[in-house]
Amino acid sequence: MLKPEKMVKISVVGPKERLEYASEILHKVNLLHIEDPKEAEHFRIGEPLEKASIISRTLVQLRSYISYLKIDPGRIAPKRKYRSKEIEEMLSRKLEEYQEQIGTKIEENRSIDEKIRSLEDELRIIEPLKVLGIPSRLLKGYKNLRCFVGFVKENPVDELSKITDKFDAVIKEYEKELLVAIFVKAEYGDEFFRTLQAYGYRELPVPDIEDYDARINEIEREKEELLNRKKQLETEIEEIKVKEADLLLAIEEYLSTELDKSELPLRALVSKYTFVIVGYVPAKQLDRFKSEVEKGGKIVVEVIEEEEEGVPPTKLSNPAVIRDYELLTTTYATPKYKEIDPTAIMAIFFTIFFGMMLGDMGYGLLITILALYLKKIFRTEGWQKLLNIAVYCGISSIIFGFIYGEFFGPFIIPGMEEPSKVHFLGDALSALYTFNHHHPLFDRVEEFGVKALLFIVLLIGMIKMLWGFALGFYNVYVEHGMKEAIYEKGCWFIGVLGLVMLIFGFSYNLGIFTSPPEEGFGKLLPDNLYILGSYTVEEGRAVPLPIPGLVDGWQAGVNIFYLLALPLLIVWFVIFLKAEIPKMGIFGIIMAVELLTWFGQIISYARLLAIGLSSVYIAFVINYLSIKIGTPPGMALLPVAVILLIIGHAGNLLLGILDPGLQSLRLHYVEFFTKFFEGGGKEYSPFGRVKKFLED
Template sequence: MRRLLIAAPKGEIDTVIRELYRHNVYHIEDFVPESEAPEALSIGHPLPGASDAASALIKVRAIENACGIDPDSVEVRAKIPASKVRAMIQTDLPAVQKEAEGLVATRSHLEARQKEHEQRARELEPFAAIPLDLELYRGYMRFTVFTGHIAHDVDLDVPHEKYFSDTVAGNMIVVVVQNEHREEVERKLLDAGFQAIPVPDETGAPADCLKVHVDEAQKIGDEIAAINEKIAGVRERHTDFLVACDELLTADVERAEAPLRFATTEETFITEGWVPDDRADRIREALEKATNGRIYIEELEVEDDAKVPVEYENPSFATPTQVLMDIYARPRYSELDPTLMVAIVFPIFFGLILGDVGYGAILLALSLGLRKIVKGDEGRMLLKVLSYASISSIIFGILYSEIFGSSLPWPALIFSRHLNIGGAAGGHGPQVAELMIVAIWIGILHITLGRILGMVNARRIYHGKHATKAAIANAGWLGTMWGILIMIWAFYAIPMMPDLTGLPVAVMGLNAAAVAGAVLLVAGILGIAQENPLEVVELPTIISHVLSYARLVAVGLSSVAIAMVVNFIAIGMMIQPQLEAITPVGVIIVIFGILVLLVGHVLNTALGLLGGGLHSIRLHYVEFFTKFYKGGGRKYNPFGMKSKFTEE
């Protein structure tokens, strides 16, 4: 990135802004008045027409909202020339706005009326179970009428008239008593859980009134449906035009408000920003040509790389993995970008955990299918990462010879993970020891790579003695880990690992490997301490981080166990025994067994997705990134827009 200072006469501000916006490469640094010359510099003012563009944009977005149009989810059919869109904003937009607002206003009015009738119907529903007209509930001088819900019927010892119905939700009771017995009856009703409800202000039979309101609400619902069809017609006819207006007016507003991020004097404006190295000369030439040389451009020195915005530069297959990097932290400008490594290793870890052809195929189909529904860039990128991980799961499923917890027609090509469960029991069972050793080797190599990258990053990020100390500290962590490993190999013969126990004794009964390991361990500890002595307290994390990679085996075996248990319960215990002699009860058991099989594998697929994804990315975030990666970079956000619906 290059940091550019651009200054030009105020008369050229519109030309410069348009040119910067058109090229879409200039990352503007917001102007903050400096204490050095506060009297000379001030924040600029929006360009003329900003309020008009903003007002038109608000209208367009109101129409889009009313019609249910989401520009992000609209597929591009054909770009509309910007000049045509501007002309249509003047000629067509008012008519579209009037039509949409009229339909929305009508729908809102109808919805309010519908809610009113529905509310009246709900109020009348309890009274429809009582054979009394509504006018009979009121107008008495000597009598009190109780109406409401009650837990159960009650017996009253005073003269009264009572109606009770248990056909209504919450039961319904109506009691008419003389005023002198009012308090006594009210106490008995309250003891029975009485909750009073008001009598609707209507006349006639409640059932008839209820039917009127229900029919009217249904009629209004049909009218609302017709209005929605008309709104859908507006959406169908004008979607392309409205999203093009949204894009064009958004650009106008952004350009008009850009001076609010510039510094100005009485005669000039000044802006600072960032441009990618390979496009800096091109934007300089374009600005000079557009202003006929009435512009000053200076390349400024970059003092703090933490302020430099960062744009990813990765191969196309690794681009989706950038969303996982942003969740953790975007890399700083000067440090290594580990996106490519994550793009390669993350699917491998996922496949090691969920190595099953069946589950991998389901997740692959799911990731491909959801791409038609998910429209956001980040969501699509996650789905692509999932598709890569699913393919890896299928490949490892072939190597493990696994499909939904069962065996494929061939034996495992690497290490078996089949457990001795149910009908699948037999053979030597899972090769847990071998799998664990492989996982430990992966951890050793992954952490080693992290420490090597840490030494490289120390030279890139820091300077002078600080860089040297950081590099030595990373080398110390690396030496300590390998020193411990060499000493272990010198004393114990571990399968699939170097056997150093047979080397000749060198000193104090220790063989040459043990001595070399001890020297490497001591040197490593000293290397760690020279940067910060307190870091020595963290030495046990060397072992815990390496052993953490055992989750690649443990989580995978748990998924296999669940799959095999589901198969044994559903097939071995429920379906197969019933197939020997079919009975009506047996058919029901078989159907239930099929449901258990489907539900079990669906849930295990979800658990496999969560386990494989979370544990794989955790190994990167916690065990790998902490060895070399700082992050904290700023996102490169160029001033401009990639036209999707319009063209110049």
């Protein structure tokens, strides 16, 4: 579970003429992760089988149909699956049919679009001319006159009359521009043209049309006919889509499979008479793989003894529930083959953290129901995994909600005694906890609850920090040996352990392990764990941080945890210096500050408390306000109260999904994974294909 599946490097060898058969059988077993080959003396990379080019051409055409019909394979659950044999038989017939049915329709549709466009262009010319009101035969075909018809930005008449006053102009406004028709003697033509250009003149090509209105009507009619035809085509195409989608996708799958097979030689090494394919197979499946592949004869599967340089692909192997969380791990990185796969750890803690932060029965219930509903709609694998995680997180929230006593907000708030005043279901909730004197099992709204939870989450932080370094130690040890492991990770493990001891010493002096609630967790440890003389916690409390010279009477604060911290920190510092000084020189000492980063990261786990508290108080405010608004004397505002309640909780739920999810993820990615997880593995992708639209 914590390690990727074990792989065996193998070679598949056979005579060259059996390569096509090999491609069939390897594709069928779908187990071999092929390693890209390197050419050697007598071995060259093979050439694709002859049929490859025909297949790929057909495939391109077919895919263009599929994309034209807007068929999304991810959303279609096939009603009927086809056998490969069936497809093989009807392939050429069907392709012709599609060419006829879909291909011609695509063509026709395209030509209709073109015609419509040209009609619209014509309309754009005729309509202004109609506004101008001059028949087209009067606008062109003169010998001694020059005629300008077009658009200008401003009225050019004043400027034109400076050249000559012997001209005639008709000017009309048209869509924020001026439409002009100017008639002038041909000798002034060029000069007029230049002036008009200064006014942003755009010429309008005048067509040979007698009656503008008749032509406009004609165009409108033609356009409507074309649009009707287009609509008809669309319904026809829609019919084909409904009828043929399964088969189209099945053929696509069949052809893709064939293409994969015929391109196998590109991933094999071929000599004059033989071929070799090198790759990895999961160790568990080796026997099955060998017997399947060798069954047909003349092909041999040979296990290659692992050399140093081989980098096997990573196939994560986790039990069913945990497999959903692989999505979250691989978003960060794919583990290397030899690395620890943190998915299982993440699965457990991600869910717990989410519940710990949100911790509300009502919100948890909503998330669970919502996720179960969405699972029916979004059927792709990624969504299914994500929604499964949402279901687990929802359940975790319900459990923590029960512990915290929250159902759309808390029902006990310190200083406000009556549950019915702070929660719309206050009395019912209070009755639910009758077995516990009407109190939740753990109240995180009250002061002791906050203190206790703060300490608990920091404790989780310390444990996970140490755990991370321990896993890192193992990873480095496997890859680079003991010495590196101690220098790189062991050193920090000891350092952080020292830090943890300091935190414990501090907490002990505050009385967290000895005092009754409100001050601490009760009497977990003896009262007098002091080294320098016989003191008690009461005296130690005066000097929580016993630094000699800084505080008077520091001896009173030196407890056993501080004593343990000292050698740990010394050992850490010595190993640290041994590791860093050769690499970084004397300035490497500065890097010791990094220990403070780890301290910061432990504190960072306080978000497990903080995020939750913020959503608790938002929920409380929403409940409190709506009860105030909705109950007498403001009874008239009951609808407002209900709306406030619904919108408020919906918003809080949205924040409650997003924030705990992200923060929980972040606590893993930033605070946990960085200690041990490098990633950069190759994902295991075997030669073959999981059939979706085809049958075996």
